[in-house]
Amino acid sequence: MPVLIITFGSFIRKYGTQCSGCSKGIIPLETVRRVRNLVFHLHCFTCFLCNRELATGDHFFLMEDEKLICHTDYYSAATTAIVDNGKFL
Ligand SMILES: [Zn+2]
Numbered sequence: 001m002p003v004l005i006i007t008f009g010s011f012i013r014k015y016g017t018q019c020s021g022c023s024k025g026i027i028p029l030e031t032v033r034r035v036r037n038l039v040f041h042l043h044c045f046t047c048f049l050c051n052r053e054l055a056t057g058d059h060f061f062l063m064e065d066e067k068l069i070c071h072t073d074y075y076s077a078a079t080t081a082i083v084d085n086g087k088f089l
């Protein structure tokens with residue numbers, strides 16, 4: 001009888017949820033942050049501009065390419081090309 005040996009890492013890659021921040025697998029019991037249909041590790045749930053971790057209750061914006069930006073940077077970037085490109089949701 002064949003025995004299927006599968007490592008934990010490849011199990012997660014195959015069946016687990018993938019983090020939208022680092023593209024690595026998320027262990028089912030790990031604490032995560034969810035935005036819409038996206039799931040992030042806690043340490044990957046950061047503003048892509050200032051790298052600040054976004055905590056519960058923080059205001060942030062999710063961009064089309066699944067990048068997160070904090071409230072402060074969103075408004076300070078409001079006059080830059082980022083917004084002019086229409087990337088913000
Ligand atoms: Zn991650």
Ligand SMILES: [Zn+2]
Nearest residue numbers: 047050070073
């Ligand atoms: Zn920021």
